[in-house]
Amino acid sequence: MIRVQLEDFDLGLELSKLSNGNHQIGGMVSFVGLVRDMAAGDSISAMTLEHYPGMTEKQLTEIDQTANERWELNASLIIHRYGRLEPGDNIVLVACASPHRESAFDACHFLIDWLKTKAPFWKLEETRDGGHWVEAQTKDDVAMARWMK
Amino acid sequence: MIRVQLEDFDLGLELSKLSNGNHQIGGMVSFVGLVRDMAAGDSISAMTLEHYPGMTEKQLTEIDQTANERWELNASLIIHRYGRLEPGDNIVLVACASPHRESAFDACHFLIDWLKTKAPFWKLEETRDGGHWVEAQTKDDVAMARWMK
Amino acid sequence: MKLLYFAWIRVKMGTSNESVDPPSTVENVQNLIDWIVRRNSVSSETFSDLTTIRVAVNQEYVGLDHPIKPGDEVAFFPPVTGG
Amino acid sequence: MKLLYFAWIRVKMGTSNESVDPPSTVENVQNLIDWIVRRNSVSSETFSDLTTIRVAVNQEYVGLDHPIKPGDEVAFFPPVTGG
Numbered sequence: 001m002i003r004v005q006l007e008d009f010d011l012g013l014e015l016s017k018l019s020n021g022n023h024q025i026g027g028m029v030s031f032v033g034l035v036r037d038m039a040a041g042d043s044i045s046a047m048t049l050e051h052y053p054g055m056t057e058k059q060l061t062e063i064d065q066t067a068n069e070r071w072e073l074n075a076s077l078i079i080h081r082y083g084r085l086e087p088g089d090n091i092v093l094v095a096c097a098s099p100h101r102e103s104a105f106d107a108c109h110f111l112i113d114w115l116k117t118k119a120p121f122w123k124l125e126e127t128r129d130g131g132h133w134v135e136a137q138t139k140d141d142v143a144m145a146r147w148m149k
Numbered sequence: 150m151i152r153v154q155l156e157d158f159d160l161g162l163e164l165s166k167l168s169n170g171n172h173q174i175g176g177m178v179s180f181v182g183l184v185r186d187m188a189a190g191d192s193i194s195a196m197t198l199e200h201y202p203g204m205t206e207k208q209l210t211e212i213d214q215t216a217n218e219r220w221e222l223n224a225s226l227i228i229h230r231y232g233r234l235e236p237g238d239n240i241v242l243v244a245c246a247s248p249h250r251e252s253a254f255d256a257c258h259f260l261i262d263w264l265k266t267k268a269p270f271w272k273l274e275e276t277r278d279g280g281h282w283v284e285a286q287t288k289d290d291v292a293m294a295r296w297m298k
Numbered sequence: 299m300k301l302l303y304f305a306w307i308r309v310k311m312g313t314s315n316e317s318v319d320p321p322s323t324v325e326n327v328q329n330l331i332d333w334i335v336r337r338n339s340v341s342s343e344t345f346s347d348l349t350t351i352r353v354a355v356n357q358e359y360v361g362l363d364h365p366i367k368p369g370d371e372v373a374f375f376p377p378v379t380g381g
Numbered sequence: 382m383k384l385l386y387f388a389w390i391r392v393k394m395g396t397s398n399e400s401v402d403p404p405s406t407v408e409n410v411q412n413l414i415d416w417i418v419r420r421n422s423v424s425s426e427t428f429s430d431l432t433t434i435r436v437a438v439n440q441e442y443v444g445l446d447h448p449i450k451p452g453d454e455v456a457f458f459p460p461v462t463g464g
Contacts, residue, residue, distance in 0.1 A: 010161065011160075011161050011164055011165070012159065012160050012161010012162065012164065012165070013161065015160055015161065015181075016160070016161070019181075019183065019237075021237050022237070023184075023185065023186035023236040023237045024185060024186060025183050025185065025237075026182065026183060026185045027180060027181065027182050027183065028180070028181045028183065029178065029179065029180050029181075029257075030178070030179045031176060031177070031178050031250065031253070031254070032164075032168075032176065032177045033175065033176050033250065034168065034174050034175060034176070034177070035172075036172060036173060036174065036175045036248060037172035037173060087172040088168075088170050088171070088172045088174075099185060101180065101182065101261060102292070104180070105180070105254070105258055108178075109254055112250060143251070
């Protein structure tokens with residue numbers, strides 16, 4: 001399941017809904033991305049996440065489907081926020097439940113790596129000297145490339 | 150931090166205490182292991198986790214320290230339960246917070262892989278034909294070997 | 299045809315979207331960009347380095363040789379930085 | 382010296398722990414096992430296949446050649462299956 005939303009999410013509640021008393025689940029892996037105070041040396045007061053409504057949902061749904069085709073999952077979840085976020089705020093939650101821990105780890109890792117290079121979000125950081133658009137990082141492409149086969 | 154306990158844990162609460170408003174955290178990865186209904190074909194009604202009080206805490210502390218030496222972590226947590234558990238119950242929680250997602254993923258994965266081969270716990274499964282001790286799996290040794298260097 | 303701009307492309311273009319009606323000789327994304335940049339200096343500056351720009355047609359990533367037709371939604375944006 | 386047994390080893394031995402006072406010729410883990418199994422058939426059956434048994438001295442994993450001394454806590458258990 002995927003969700004794109006302005007408001008924060010309740011991690012405990014979301015993970016509890018994901019496992020949902022399913023006794024086939026052996027392991028559940030989650031990743032939460034948070035706004036860091038320091039990115040590339042500047043002190044960040046806040047950031048604004050812009051996205052492409054419509055395409056975002058489409059891309060996240062495709063990524064989620066791909067993960068469910070590649071791994072044996074009982075359930076999966078992607079929640080991505082947009083709008084203005086401050087240091088310490090949640091940005092994204094990715095979680096996968098599987099009968100086996102390796103599948104849960106790999107699928108969760110895959111989802112965040114792919115999301116980072118495919119989901120149409122852009123970060124505008126507010127710094128002391130104004131705002132600047134975060135540049136895409138080569139290491140994210142490298143991270144995604146691992147999952148190509 | 151490590152904890153060995155009879156009672157259940159509140160995943161949302163534990164993860165919230167782990168991130169604890171630390172603005173240096175960029176990513177937090179968690180793994181939860183749950184009792185599956187089906188292991189190796191038999192229908193499990195429950196299992197009992199026996200452990201070695203004292204050595205368990207010592208081993209978990211060592212594993213946790215090793216992870217903190219190998220990766221840049223803001224915080225890490227291992228909670229392992231013992232006693233009688235039923236399908237769907239939580240067994241173990243491992244969580245790592247780091248400035249970078251790769252470190253959080255690797256450290257969390259490392260912790261559960263090492264714990265599986267080093268922490269002195271033994272599972273006694275109750276099945277229709279009585280109880281049997283779960284046998285250690287070669288694949289767990291293989292999973293741990295990945296982290297040797 | 300609807301054009302969408304995001305992030306610094308939106309800022310440089312001074313708008314998040316516009317409706318255009320390019321001539322029928324504009325058959326693919328490359329043709330469309332060539333047609334856009336000929337309109338004014340803001341457009342030509344924005345699209346001066348295509349390596350920094352990604353394109354989606356009808357919300358799917360495409361290459362410069364992807365065909366376009368009236369009614370398409372064509373979006374231009376920098377490499378994504380979410381997550 | 383305190384001996385601890387866990388899981389099926391505890392069940393087979395019929396106890397979770399015992400205090401023993403082996404002779405001074407028992408200098409390492411292998412000597413201790415040899416001394417234990419000579420005591421009775423239950424012990425010799427339990428320790429018949431050492432590949433299925435792990436040993437910890439004072440709560441640290443050790444090999445069969447690890448030295449032991451009075452006051453040590455020596456634990457025998459199968460490969461672990463937690464997590």
